[in-house]
Amino acid sequence: MSIADIRMSPAEAALHSSAAGASEGVSAGAGGSDEMRARIWTLLEQVSDPEIPVISLLDLGVVRELRWSGATWQVVITPTYSGCPAMTQMADDIVAVLAGAHLPVEVLTQLAPAWSTDWISPQGRQKLHAYGIAPPAALPAQPAGARVLRFMPRQEAAPAVACPRCGSQETVETSHFGSTACKALYRCLSCREPFDYFKPY
Amino acid sequence: MDAAVVQTVRAPSAYLLHLADNALVLGQRNAQWCGHGPILEEDLAQANISLDLIGQARLLYALVASRAGDGSTEDDYAYFRDATAFGNYTLLELPQYGPLVGHAHADMDYAITITRNFLYSALMAPLWQQLAQCADADLAAIAAKSLKETTYHLRHSRDWLVKLGDGTETSHARMQAALNHLWPYTREFWTETALEQQLQAAGVSLNWHDLAEDFQALVDEGLAQSTLRLPVQEPGYTSQGKQGIHSEHLTYLLTDLQSVARAHPGAQW
Numbered sequence: 001m002s003i004a005d006i007r008m009s010p011a012e013a014a015l016h017s018s019a020a021g022a023s024e025g026v027s028a029g030a031g032g033s034d035e036m037r038a039r040i041w042t043l044l045e046q047v048s049d050p051e052i053p054v055i056s057l058l059d060l061g062v063v064r065e066l067r068w069s070g071a072t073w074q075v076v077i078t079p080t081y082s083g084c085p086a087m088t089q090m091a092d093d094i095v096a097v098l099a100g101a102h103l104p105v106e107v108l109t110q111l112a113p114a115w116s117t118d119w120i121s122p123q124g125r126q127k128l129h130a131y132g133i134a135p136p137a138a139l140p141a142q143p144a145g146a147r148v149l150r151f152m153p154r155q156e157a158a159p160a161v162a163c164p165r166c167g168s169q170e171t172v173e174t175s176h177f178g179s180t181a182c183k184a185l186y187r188c189l190s191c192r193e194p195f196d197y198f199k200p201y
Numbered sequence: 202m203d204a205a206v207v208q209t210v211r212a213p214s215a216y217l218l219h220l221a222d223n224a225l226v227l228g229q230r231n232a233q234w235c236g237h238g239p240i241l242e243e244d245l246a247q248a249n250i251s252l253d254l255i256g257q258a259r260l261l262y263a264l265v266a267s268r269a270g271d272g273s274t275e276d277d278y279a280y281f282r283d284a285t286a287f288g289n290y291t292l293l294e295l296p297q298y299g300p301l302v303g304h305a306h307a308d309m310d311y312a313i314t315i316t317r318n319f320l321y322s323a324l325m326a327p328l329w330q331q332l333a334q335c336a337d338a339d340l341a342a343i344a345a346k347s348l349k350e351t352t353y354h355l356r357h358s359r360d361w362l363v364k365l366g367d368g369t370e371t372s373h374a375r376m377q378a379a380l381n382h383l384w385p386y387t388r389e390f391w392t393e394t395a396l397e398q399q400l401q402a403a404g405v406s407l408n409w410h411d412l413a414e415d416f417q418a419l420v421d422e423g424l425a426q427s428t429l430r431l432p433v434q435e436p437g438y439t440s441q442g443k444q445g446i447h448s449e450h451l452t453y454l455l456t457d458l459q460s461v462a463r464a465h466p467g468a469q470w
Contacts, residue, residue, distance in 0.1 A: 082346055083256020111260070112342035114349060175242035176357045177249040185242070201349055 050089040061119025072104040081181040136200040163188035210336035210404040219288035221261035228254030253350040280462035291442035292386035294451040312379035322355035327415035366427025
């Protein structure tokens with residue numbers, strides 16, 4: 001049986017996610033030494049997003065947890081968008097990198113808490129900017145249990161998105177959706193260049 | 202650990218399938234624009250929205266399959282059920298052609314697409330928000346994820362509703378005709394059937410009064426800016442898609458969706 005065989009599909013694994021929070025306390029157990037854990041984090045830093053190769057899955061905030069189950073290393077990831085086709089690729093890439101280092105690995109998908117662009121690391125945001133993708137604005141704080149109407153005001157104040165090329169704040173949204181599920185299209189009114197904007201989510 | 206006692210409340214499978222079927226059927230319907238969008242950006246938009254909807258459907262089907270514990274998979278629910286087993290709202294299976302274009306299969310009216318997406322998102326945004334707080338932890342997780350996507354879909358369709366409704370004389374007339382055509386199907390949202398009663402009995406209680414109020418507020422706000430008017434609601438037939446009684450259109454849609462899987466059952470690639 002190859003290592004890849006024991007990996008669940010993200011949709012299957014998602015179903016086992018609800019109990020994940022309860023087992024956090026035991027994750028630091030026996031077989032997984034801190035040294036090994038640090039080594040795996042270093043390996044994971046090499047796994048990049050399949051569609052935005054400049055940013056790693058760690059920078060993206062997709063990898064939520066690393067657990068030693070007693071037999072395998074469990075990498076817990078959270079999907080960006082429900083139907084994002086890159087998710088299976090991400091799981092495959094993680095398995096490939098760790099299996100390449102002869103480590104037993106399985107990738108689990110966890111839905112809650114839902115992924116947010118606020119989890120993209122500061123380095124990740126810089127890398128996006130340098131690559132020509134405007135990083136997402138911070139999400140406005142939402143009071144718990146608020147009714148949907150309160151955060152859908154009549155006139156949404158669109159956050160100013162700075163052009164990643166010239167830095168101008170004079171930009172307009174040209175399309176709500178772009179080349180991947182996570183991006184929208186913008187255009188800079190100063191340098192006239194179109195650019196991608198990573199949607200705050 | 203007390204993981205065993207965490208999972209006590211479970212929404213009935215019939216309700217999860219209803220939510221999943223809604224997402225799958227509208228996702229498949231909107232995917233008809235792929236390669237045929239009125240402009241490139243909107244072609245991409247509909248494909249992206251479909252991707253989100255089909256992703257939501259997958260999560261829900263996979264949840265039902267795992268709870269059934271009979272070795273079934275998400276594919277069994279999407280590909281190997283007939284139209285009468287589908288519990289989606291009739292609104293979502295209606296073709297893309299509206300009252301003002303021809304009735305050939307290939308005729309598609311973007312006014313129908315936008316208006317339907319707007320009505321569906323205006324229902325689902327407050328519904329996902331309520332479900333995100335519900336006692337079924339797995340469903341709550343899916344709802345919290347879907348809420349983010351649905352809020353964005355609502356913004357997209359609302360923007361176009363305003364652009365086209367408050368646009369030219371022609372675009373306004375087409376949007377109004379689309380709204381008049383689709384609005385009566387929203388009555389189905391509010392009829393109480395065994396589905397809602399089972400949900401309540403399982404311990405997942407929804408506040409239907411707030412839901413109806415939130416939906417109406419979102420619709421009224423969007424329509425006011427679009428200069429569109431709700432048609433006068435006349436007594437008449439209320440569609441019953443969620444009970445498995447569908448229009449003829451669903452069968453054609455499912456035939457398209459399921460043909461490959463049914464021609465090669467169990468195929469892997």
